[in-house]
Amino acid sequence: MTSPAERGLRESATFDRATIAGIQHAAEHGVYDIRGWGAKRAVPHFDDLLFLGASMSRYPLEGYRERCDTDVVLGDRHAQQPLHLATPVTIAGMSFGALSAQAKESLGRGASEVGTSTTTGDGGMTEEERGHSKTLVYQILPSRYGMNPDHLRAADAIEVVLGQGAKPGGGGMLLGQKISERVAEMRTLPAGIDQRSACRHPDWTGPDDLAIKILELREITDWQKPIYVKVGATRTYYDVKLAVAVGADVIVVDGMQGGTAATQEVFIENVGIPTLAAIPQAVQALSELGMHRKVQLIVSGGVRTGADVAKAMALGADAVAIGTGALVALGDNHPRYAAEYEKIGSAAGFYDDFQDGRDPAGITTQDPELAARLDPVEGGRRIANYLRVLTLEAQTIARACGKAHLQHLEPEDLVALTIEASAMARVPLAGTDWIPGRSGF
Amino acid sequence: MAALRKSPETEADGGSTTLGEEARVIDLASSSVRELNAELHSPTARRYRVLSPRGTHAVAVGIDDDLDVHVEGDVGYYCGGMNQRGRIVVDGMAGPGLGENMMSGSIRVRGDASQSAGATARGGLLVVEGKTSMRCGISMKGVDIVVGGDVGPMSAFMAQAGRLVVCGDAADGLGDSIYEARIYVRGKVGELGADCIEKELRDEHRAELVELLTAAGMTDVAEDAGALGEFRRYGSARTLYHFTSEHAGSY
Numbered sequence: 001m002t003s004p005a006e007r008g009l010r011e012s013a014t015f016d017r018a019t020i021a022g023i024q025h026a027a028e029h030g031v032y033d034i035r036g037w038g039a040k041r042a043v044p045h046f047d048d049l050l051f052l053g054a055s056m057s058r059y060p061l062e063g064y065r066e067r068c069d070t071d072v073v074l075g076d077r078h079a080q081q082p083l084h085l086a087t088p089v090t091i092a093g094m095s096f097g098a099l100s101a102q103a104k105e106s107l108g109r110g111a112s113e114v115g116t117s118t119t120t121g122d123g124g125m126t127e128e129e130r131g132h133s134k135t136l137v138y139q140i141l142p143s144r145y146g147m148n149p150d151h152l153r154a155a156d157a158i159e160v161v162l163g164q165g166a167k168p169g170g171g172g173m174l175l176g177q178k179i180s181e182r183v184a185e186m187r188t189l190p191a192g193i194d195q196r197s198a199c200r201h202p203d204w205t206g207p208d209d210l211a212i213k214i215l216e217l218r219e220i221t222d223w224q225k226p227i228y229v230k231v232g233a234t235r236t237y238y239d240v241k242l243a244v245a246v247g248a249d250v251i252v253v254d255g256m257q258g259g260t261a262a263t264q265e266v267f268i269e270n271v272g273i274p275t276l277a278a279i280p281q282a283v284q285a286l287s288e289l290g291m292h293r294k295v296q297l298i299v300s301g302g303v304r305t306g307a308d309v310a311k312a313m314a315l316g317a318d319a320v321a322i323g324t325g326a327l328v329a330l331g332d333n334h335p336r337y338a339a340e341y342e343k344i345g346s347a348a349g350f351y352d353d354f355q356d357g358r359d360p361a362g363i364t365t366q367d368p369e370l371a372a373r374l375d376p377v378e379g380g381r382r383i384a385n386y387l388r389v390l391t392l393e394a395q396t397i398a399r400a401c402g403k404a405h406l407q408h409l410e411p412e413d414l415v416a417l418t419i420e421a422s423a424m425a426r427v428p429l430a431g432t433d434w435i436p437g438r439s440g441f
Numbered sequence: 442m443a444a445l446r447k448s449p450e451t452e453a454d455g456g457s458t459t460l461g462e463e464a465r466v467i468d469l470a471s472s473s474v475r476e477l478n479a480e481l482h483s484p485t486a487r488r489y490r491v492l493s494p495r496g497t498h499a500v501a502v503g504i505d506d507d508l509d510v511h512v513e514g515d516v517g518y519y520c521g522g523m524n525q526r527g528r529i530v531v532d533g534m535a536g537p538g539l540g541e542n543m544m545s546g547s548i549r550v551r552g553d554a555s556q557s558a559g560a561t562a563r564g565g566l567l568v569v570e571g572k573t574s575m576r577c578g579i580s581m582k583g584v585d586i587v588v589g590g591d592v593g594p595m596s597a598f599m600a601q602a603g604r605l606v607v608c609g610d611a612a613d614g615l616g617d618s619i620y621e622a623r624i625y626v627r628g629k630v631g632e633l634g635a636d637c638i639e640k641e642l643r644d645e646h647r648a649e650l651v652e653l654l655t656a657a658g659m660t661d662v663a664e665d666a667g668a669l670g671e672f673r674r675y676g677s678a679r680t681l682y683h684f685t686s687e688h689a690g691s692y
């Protein structure tokens with residue numbers, strides 16, 4: 001059969017098939033679509049940047065021979081025990097509840113093997129996670145599910161979450177299918193209900209309060225642990241300045257492409273700014289305060305490859321965090337589950353129903369049979385492999401740019417392919433010395 | 442820690458608390474809150490008196506021990522935050538986030554408390570003899586809170602578990618989006634929050650109420666049948682437990 005296009009039929013750019021399906025879904029069910037994953041629309045991204053390798057005017061380093069270090073210290077502004085990670089690629093906060101215990105354990109195993117950190121999420125710390133993660137960052141979210149001072153003291157760092165790139169200004173949601181007995185108990189909620197988590201913290205509101213909240217957390221943990229502040233990318237320049245002012249040791253900026261376990265589609269696609277636009281704002285804020293590299297910047301939202309890692313770092317990030325990429329490494333959206341994805345109305349490469357707990361790959365589920373498909377030892381191996389590849393790829397690029405440390409990458413190493421990316425990333429359009437909005441017009 | 446000194450028994454008791462001999466004194470006029478909390482985290486005594494708090498933030502936070510701490514004056518934000526097993530008495534007013542995320546033990550404030558008293562607290566007993574500002578018991582997760590006076594708007598917002606007793610009035614929005622916590626109010630209640638309803642107060646609830654008032658030391662109310670009869674019980678209608686668009690106005 002010939003395709004509609006071959007028959008001369010024309011699809012609307014405004015009312016494309018996904019839009020039509022969305023309207024029909026709303027009309028049918030009277031509820032908006034809630035899903036996982038991150039923004040699916042195309043936005044200016046790391047793909048729109050290229051590196052200028054060394055040649056005559058710059059000196060490259062010998063691949064596989066000359067050192068290119070990758071380690072990073074996080075949180076040495078105020079904490080007595082800053083983290084020292086072997087690679088700047090960290091695992092982002094994803095809750096037990098959103099993820100199966102097996103998935104959390106896999107992340108811990110993989111990260112520990114390569115010397116990086118993992119992060120808890122909305123739902124508290126599990127013993128498996130603490131046990132298998134050499135370096136574990138403990139999130140404090142508005143819901144405070146499972147919040148426990150023993151866990152605070154057992155953590156290696158503390159991350160106060162103000163927002164996520166997928167839903168800046170939004171609270172959390174975990175639908176009843178995923179509220180198993182164990183998840184319910186950890187969150188002090190009845191099993192099986194649709195659980196809402198607040199978007200504002202219960203015991204502080206503005207930055208003046210947050211400064212005192214951070215003081216309290218430091219007092220509770222005797223000033224030992226680094227305190228991160230995580231924000232979804234929106235008014236990043238101001239948020240980062242305020243985060244420095246409230247006393248953060250580390251600031252996590254999560255761009256709009258960042259993944260989520262369950263958020264309204266309308267939120268995911270329409271709120272927040274791209275990661276690419278957020279990084280220079282954050283770096284500008286830090287630099288103006290004389291805090292660049294003193295308060296470390298972790299960037300997340302759409303980091304997939306070592307090139308993305310290198311680009312984020314060249315723009316001024318100290319480290320990155322990955323969520324979706326790590327789930328894919330564990331087997332999310334793998335073609336081997338194609339038939340099962342079809343059965344639940346999706347397809348390999350398109351699956352985003354992290355909220356409904358039927359994940360064939362056993363990652364975003366609390367169903368014991370599905371979760372048992374993921375072997376944490378094998379999962380850990382895959383995560384470690386992926387993290388190593390990301391690091392090696394970033395090193396490859398850094399050496400080509402003549403850098404003996406990933407942190408030596410700089411904006412001067414980059415050019416942009418599009419005017420939009422050039423304006424957002426504040427690096428010149430390739431082949432020109434033009435940065436829109438910066439160097440004339 | 443220069444300002445740490447032993448205090449004789451006669452000096453120790455600010456009123457009706459049980460501070461005995463050997464209360465260590467930490468005077469926040471000359472010691473920092475860091476010194477205070479460091480001492481409480483590796484205690485060299487069982488009983489402490491904290492003098493001149495003058496609204497200091499984070500007083501006696503993160504206690505994880507069987508300690509008595511008597512704070513003589515007003516405290517700022519987060520006094521007694523994340524307390525485990527400690528028994529803290531504040532002879533004064535308390536700022537926002539009093540006893541936030543407390544796990545066990547007790548906190549008693551002789552005066553009033555500001556916003557978010559007992560926020561997310563998971564256990565123990567929090568007593569405010571005066572009144573509290575808004576959001577008292579927000580997201581409470583198992584704590585018992587007894588307030589001698591009124592509570593402000595949006596108290597017990599998203600309260601998950603535990604019990605809140607209000608001997609005075611409760612302002613608008615009480616129990617909004619409440620889960621399984623139980624609320625008892627003696628005085629007037631403003632407009633109830635979404636999904637919060639009045640429920641029948643049966644004998645087992647009356648017994649629970651007496652137990653809570655007694656534990657809080659409010660025996661005059663606990664032993665007065667007339668007063669007890671004025672309490673009403675509130676809890677979740679559980680209509681928001683499952684997401685549907687029919688409730689769009691309530692989310």
Ligand SMILES: Cc1cc2nc3c(=O)[nH]c(=O)nc-3n(C[C@H](O)[C@H](O)[C@H](O)COP(=O)(O)O)c2cc1C
Pocket residue numbers: 036037038092093094095098099120121122139161163164165230254257258259260261300301302303321322323324325354364
């Ligand atoms: C399944 C899943 C669960 C998540 N849970 C949390 C969470 O509990 N807390 C949080 O701050 N961020 C959460 N996030 C967001 C991640 O921490 C991170 O910001 C994001 O995934 C980074 O973007 P990326 O997915 O493109 O790598 C979650 C993301 C996913 C995919």
